[in-house]
Amino acid sequence: MSTLATSTALRQPRKRSRVLGWAFLAYLLLSLAVGFTTLGALLVDVLQRGLPFLDRILIFEVPSVDPNIAGARPAILGTIYLMGIVFALSVPLGVGTALYLEEYANRDRWYNRLLEVNIQNLAAVPSIIYGILGLAFIVRGPIGLGFVLLSGGLILTLLVLPVVIIAAREAIRAVPSSIREGGLALGATQWQVIWRSVLPAALPGMATGTILALSRAIGETAPLLLIGGLTYVAFNPTLLGPFTALPIQIYNWTAQPQEQFRLLAAGAIILLLALLLTMNALAIWLRNRYQKRW
Amino acid sequence: MRATGRRWSEDVVKGVLALFALVSVATTVAIVVALLLPAVDFFSQVSLREFFTTTDWAPLFSPARFGVLPLVAGTLLITVVACLVAIPFGLGAAIYLSEYARPRTRRILKPALEVLAGIPTVVYGYFALTFVTPQLQALGVPVGIFNALAAALVMGIMIIPTIASLSEDAMTAVPQALRDGAYGLGSNKLQVSLRIVVPAAVSGIIASFVLGISRAVGETMIVLLAAGGMPNLTFNPLEQVQTMTAFIAAVGAGDAPHGTVAYNTIFAVGLTLFVMTFAMNLVSIRLVRKYREIYE
Numbered sequence: 001m002s003t004l005a006t007s008t009a010l011r012q013p014r015k016r017s018r019v020l021g022w023a024f025l026a027y028l029l030l031s032l033a034v035g036f037t038t039l040g041a042l043l044v045d046v047l048q049r050g051l052p053f054l055d056r057i058l059i060f061e062v063p064s065v066d067p068n069i070a071g072a073r074p075a076i077l078g079t080i081y082l083m084g085i086v087f088a089l090s091v092p093l094g095v096g097t098a099l100y101l102e103e104y105a106n107r108d109r110w111y112n113r114l115l116e117v118n119i120q121n122l123a124a125v126p127s128i129i130y131g132i133l134g135l136a137f138i139v140r141g142p143i144g145l146g147f148v149l150l151s152g153g154l155i156l157t158l159l160v161l162p163v164v165i166i167a168a169r170e171a172i173r174a175v176p177s178s179i180r181e182g183g184l185a186l187g188a189t190q191w192q193v194i195w196r197s198v199l200p201a202a203l204p205g206m207a208t209g210t211i212l213a214l215s216r217a218i219g220e221t222a223p224l225l226l227i228g229g230l231t232y233v234a235f236n237p238t239l240l241g242p243f244t245a246l247p248i249q250i251y252n253w254t255a256q257p258q259e260q261f262r263l264l265a266a267g268a269i270i271l272l273l274a275l276l277l278t279m280n281a282l283a284i285w286l287r288n289r290y291q292k293r294w
Numbered sequence: 295m296r297a298t299g300r301r302w303s304e305d306v307v308k309g310v311l312a313l314f315a316l317v318s319v320a321t322t323v324a325i326v327v328a329l330l331l332p333a334v335d336f337f338s339q340v341s342l343r344e345f346f347t348t349t350d351w352a353p354l355f356s357p358a359r360f361g362v363l364p365l366v367a368g369t370l371l372i373t374v375v376a377c378l379v380a381i382p383f384g385l386g387a388a389i390y391l392s393e394y395a396r397p398r399t400r401r402i403l404k405p406a407l408e409v410l411a412g413i414p415t416v417v418y419g420y421f422a423l424t425f426v427t428p429q430l431q432a433l434g435v436p437v438g439i440f441n442a443l444a445a446a447l448v449m450g451i452m453i454i455p456t457i458a459s460l461s462e463d464a465m466t467a468v469p470q471a472l473r474d475g476a477y478g479l480g481s482n483k484l485q486v487s488l489r490i491v492v493p494a495a496v497s498g499i500i501a502s503f504v505l506g507i508s509r510a511v512g513e514t515m516i517v518l519l520a521a522g523g524m525p526n527l528t529f530n531p532l533e534q535v536q537t538m539t540a541f542i543a544a545v546g547a548g549d550a551p552h553g554t555v556a557y558n559t560i561f562a563v564g565l566t567l568f569v570m571t572f573a574m575n576l577v578s579i580r581l582v583r584k585y586r587e588i589y590e
Contacts (some may be wrong), residue, residue, distance in 0.1 A: 031386025
């Protein structure tokens with residue numbers, strides 16, 4: 001067997017295999033370059049066009065049919081409020097679910113396995129489907145809140161919940177079992193161990209995952225289109241009033257045929273990307289600063 | 295006495311946490327109900343046969359016509375072109391990160407690549423419409439303002455990190471002993487990568503493809519902005535098309551009166567979309583579990 005392998009290896013012309021090796025490496029590097037080049041082109045294009053329009057008018061004024069005086073204040077505030085709702089709801093729900101799955105659930109029970117598959121599947125359901133869910137259950141139907149900011153917040157919460165759960169589970173799993181056993185040996189109850197030992201140790205990982213999930217919610221547009229985010233809002237949004245959000249404003253301006261509005265859209269995109277970048281940087285900083293290696 | 299008191303509160307805590315976990319089950323049930331009830335209503339007025347076999351989609355006209363095939367064709371066209379970009383480049387990036395890059399390089403490149411996945415899709419839509427399409431036109435490609443090609447190319451780039459990241463995980467999980475054995479028999483790096491690592495990680499790699507396809511099928515904003523708004527039964531990427539997601543967004547954001555057949559089309563198309571992506575997600579989850587069982 002080994003002599004056979006050696007003899008075929010020897011029969012292969014050396015030079016050809018080296019050229020093949022270089023060609024393959026070139027293809028691999030090209031694969032990476034395609035993504036990074038596009039990212040670079042996108043950033044340069046958006047900055048070039050949008051920077052002149054990123055001014056006080058854009059940040060402090062309300063939308064208008066006249067692009068010279070149109071701003072995105074209601075959209076910016078809408079996005080900030082939506083973030084608040086999503087954060088307040090998705091953290092307890094997500095961490096609670098993760099704790100149940102990691103610390104309490106018996107993996108051999110069919111319903112716990114179903115729960116896991118269910119969460120993995122929810123993470124991959126198209127976001128527009130969440131919009132339909134919101135339209136049928138939250139805007140109309142049983143909850144019937146109407147086309148308001150709170151509906152948007154609830155839908156985005158459900159949308160990012162699987163991501164928060166998955167991140168929190170990983171953070172909890174990274175806490176070594178010796179920490180738990182130590183607590184239990186000292187006479188603590190299971191919940192005391194979780195509350196005083198496991199959660200504090202898992203906190204940095206959870207914070208990182210949650211921030212990344214929130215940054216997904218910030219950019220989400222499609223479900224909000226279905227639950228009334230496209231309405232014309234010329235005032236500061238309230239919890240139970242009509243709303244709009246930054247990505248929706250970007251969509252709205254991009255879809256206008258006038259070039260002037262597209263430039264405004266580029267300005268708003270810079271704002272959105274800056275917000276995302278800040279959140280990602282915060283997540284990375286938290287992870288590096290507080291994560292323990294066991 | 296005190297011990298039983300404590301145990302009681304422990305049960306309460308467990309119950310509350312289980313209740314939180316039930317929220318995600320309730321979400322799935324609610325999605326199914328939200329799609330199914332209006333869809334049943336819809337199919338009581340439009341036959342399944344008309345929906346799935348006729349080729350004319352004009353639900354808001356009168357007389358209305360409900361052949362979903364142009365939307366499905368639009369979705370497939372965009373998905374296929376996007377995958378032609380995402381699969382070769384995603385896999386290439388994964389092989390580089392897993393087999394060629396030094397640990398330090400990988401630590402920098404992998405998160406940098408994931409930035410691509412973090413850009414909001416509405417921004418990609420803007421980019422496809424205002425940058426990629428004009429560039430295509432400048433290169434002499436005969437495309438209009440709205441076309442499937444620009445949307446699909448940008449979507450392909452967006453999906454690269456999904457495929458690269460998941461494939462790389464699967465390749466990293468392949469035991470080093472397999473590589474060492476192949477090197478010991480005189481293989482070079484190219485042979486080890488393509489004949490040992492890729493086949494050994496194949497279930498994870500296919501899972502990443504399936505997940506990538508599922509993302510392409512479900513993506514809304516890029517196609518809504520850049521691919522146009524006309525249902526079009528074509529497989530020519532230079533033309534404009536409407537996908538299932540773009541239709542849902544366009545009608546849902548507009549003002550089709552509540553309760554009409556036109557309004558219920560959102561749910562019928564949504565159900566079709568959900569069933570397609572649901573099937574793909576289950577396949578992908580199963581495949582990932584398979585490679586985890588083998589190597590971890």
